[in-house]
Amino acid sequence: MRYIEQQTVVKRMNGRLIANAIFKYIFLAATLLALLALVILLFRIVSQGAGNLSIDFLTNFASRFPDQAGIKAALIGSLWLMMVVAPTSIILGVGSAIYLEEYAKQNRITSFIRMNISNLAGVPSVVFGLLGLTIFVRAMALGNSILAAGFTMSLLILPVIIVASQEAIRAVPGELRDASYGMGATKWQTIVNIILPAAIPGILTGSILALSRAIGETAPLIVIGVPVIIQFLPAGVMDTFTALPMQIYDWSSRPQPEFQAVAAAGIIVLMAVLLFMNSIAVIIRNKFDKRY
Amino acid sequence: MTTIITNKSVSGATADQTAKKAVYETKQLNLWYGSNHALKNIDLEIMENEVTAIIGPSGCGKSTYIKTLNRMVELVTSVKTSGEILYRGRNIFDQDYGVEELRTRVGMVFQKPNPFPKSIYDNVAYGPRIHGIKNKKILDEIVEKSLRGAAIWDEVKDRLNENAYSISGGQQQRICIARALAIEPDVILMDEPTSALDPISTLKVEELVQELKKDYSIIIVTHNMQQAARISDKTAFFLNGEVVEFDHTDTIFSNPSDKRTEDYISGRFG
Numbered sequence: 001m002r003y004i005e006q007q008t009v010v011k012r013m014n015g016r017l018i019a020n021a022i023f024k025y026i027f028l029a030a031t032l033l034a035l036l037a038l039v040i041l042l043f044r045i046v047s048q049g050a051g052n053l054s055i056d057f058l059t060n061f062a063s064r065f066p067d068q069a070g071i072k073a074a075l076i077g078s079l080w081l082m083m084v085v086a087p088t089s090i091i092l093g094v095g096s097a098i099y100l101e102e103y104a105k106q107n108r109i110t111s112f113i114r115m116n117i118s119n120l121a122g123v124p125s126v127v128f129g130l131l132g133l134t135i136f137v138r139a140m141a142l143g144n145s146i147l148a149a150g151f152t153m154s155l156l157i158l159p160v161i162i163v164a165s166q167e168a169i170r171a172v173p174g175e176l177r178d179a180s181y182g183m184g185a186t187k188w189q190t191i192v193n194i195i196l197p198a199a200i201p202g203i204l205t206g207s208i209l210a211l212s213r214a215i216g217e218t219a220p221l222i223v224i225g226v227p228v229i230i231q232f233l234p235a236g237v238m239d240t241f242t243a244l245p246m247q248i249y250d251w252s253s254r255p256q257p258e259f260q261a262v263a264a265a266g267i268i269v270l271m272a273v274l275l276f277m278n279s280i281a282v283i284i285r286n287k288f289d290k291r292y
Numbered sequence: 293m294t295t296i297i298t299n300k301s302v303s304g305a306t307a308d309q310t311a312k313k314a315v316y317e318t319k320q321l322n323l324w325y326g327s328n329h330a331l332k333n334i335d336l337e338i339m340e341n342e343v344t345a346i347i348g349p350s351g352c353g354k355s356t357y358i359k360t361l362n363r364m365v366e367l368v369t370s371v372k373t374s375g376e377i378l379y380r381g382r383n384i385f386d387q388d389y390g391v392e393e394l395r396t397r398v399g400m401v402f403q404k405p406n407p408f409p410k411s412i413y414d415n416v417a418y419g420p421r422i423h424g425i426k427n428k429k430i431l432d433e434i435v436e437k438s439l440r441g442a443a444i445w446d447e448v449k450d451r452l453n454e455n456a457y458s459i460s461g462g463q464q465q466r467i468c469i470a471r472a473l474a475i476e477p478d479v480i481l482m483d484e485p486t487s488a489l490d491p492i493s494t495l496k497v498e499e500l501v502q503e504l505k506k507d508y509s510i511i512i513v514t515h516n517m518q519q520a521a522r523i524s525d526k527t528a529f530f531l532n533g534e535v536v537e538f539d540h541t542d543t544i545f546s547n548p549s550d551k552r553t554e555d556y557i558s559g560r561f562g
Contacts, residue, residue, distance in 0.1 A: 176408060178367070
């Protein structure tokens with residue numbers, strides 16, 4: 001006897017094909033909705049802020065007058081911040097990921113550490129701000145300097161970088177490790193020559209996403225007391241500074257409607273910086289990614 | 293490092309039948325993965341310039357055994373061993389025996405071709421480079437010699453800078469053999485090297501093994517009994533972590549002394 005009857009199969013066929021088509025349109029609708037929200041946002045910001053964009057806007061300091069307000073201090077400040085955050089968080093993050101994946105024994109303690117790193121990635125940024133205020137600003141007496149803010153931001157994005165790097169390292173095929181160890185390579189030689197080159201695209205993607213988060217974060221900066229209006233450029237990492245999101249936050253909370261447009265112009269600059277960072281990541285990724 | 297490179301010619305010159313010496317002496321080897329007793333009281337003597345085949349059904353411990361010979365098995369956590377494996381008279385489990393040193397003397401070819409995502413040249417030069425050879429001229433010579441040794445020089449000599457993934461699977465496996473030859477080993481371990489290859493590539497690798505045994509001692513794990521019969525001088529039959537029988541390949545296949553060996557090679561199980 002046969003278990004599958006042709007007649008029933010034919011009868012059910014229509015229903016299956018309809019469900020197939022319906023789900024296709026559901027997923028398409030989800031994509032379009034997300035795209036629509038993004039387009040509206042971009043359109044609003046560009047239409048509002050484009051008029052304020054000029055060389056003067058980039059080269060002026062903040063001002064009480066909307067038509068003279070510029071973003072120079074915040075832009076340079078954000079770049080300084082990134083110069084502290086990028087090396088600290090990437091070196092510490094990739095280092096921890098290598099240790100956890102390649103050196104640490106797989107036991108309860110390390111799996112407990114792994115779990116907590118993933119959890120840390122979900123802690124609200126304002127909490128990291130408080131941590132930074134306690135440790136870097138007060139205990140280490142760094143004040144509201146670039147260094148204090150940079151370390152705080154590094155702590156904030158460290159879990160994301162560690163988790164992304166761990167994933168990237170874990171994705172390197174075990175056969176490549178075997179081949180390297182099988183020829184008498186040490187662990188370090190295997191990591192440098194085989195594992196890191198193969199993992200770099202993944203590590204970079206995660207790191208750049210994390211850095212993009214750091215460049216847009218406001219809460220920790222407010223908590224550690226980063227000022228808004230600054231009329232000079234920092235000369236070193238111990239100077240105080242302001243950053244793009246702080247400046248945008250300040251402008252958008254002002255009562256004059258003209259400042260809303262200035263804030264929109266600031267957002268365009270912030271997004272341009274993000275776009276620039278992401279394209280660097282894409283370039284580096286493509287350079288390393290021509291493997292298979 | 294230079295001593296490693298020059299040693300080879302000495303062992304290659306002693307291919308005389310009477311002068312054959314043991315490369316590996318395994319004495320009462322036991323191995324556990326956690327609580328799983330994977331190898332039980334293994335006693336095997338592997339001679340130089342011979343091809344020793346290890347056959348047996350899946351899960352019999354043959355791969356585990358070959359990976360123990362260069363201590364790759366230790367990359368798996370929770371492995372415990374007892375007993376001895378003497379490589380050229382020295383116990384490889386000795387505290388002061390570095391795995392890196394052992395693995396420069398004992399090359400390995402794996403089941404799936406696993407070239408690095410680098411150029412063909414860099415793949416073959418990887419071993420010499422990690423052992424400190426930087427001179428471009430010497431590296432060039434090692435690469436050519438190894439690729440010739442693996443019978444693939446003519447196929448790839450004009451595309452040494454191409455990615456090793458751009459060639460066929462059978463060619464990749466011979467690149468991996470060349471890569472193992474480049475560290476000028478004494479022994480080559482092969483863990484089912486043809487199981488992922490088509491019949492023609494398999495034939496090429498088998499011919500290569502015959503060629504290589506003049507200079508190297510080869511231990512090959514295989515699922516394919518015909519292959520063992522074709523290419524090996526001695527065959528060990530593993531079953532449930534034990535060596536059931538170890539003898540000349542002719543004897544194993546024509547006149548096995550153990551009933552289980554006979555059942556296995558005649559295809560009654562496995």
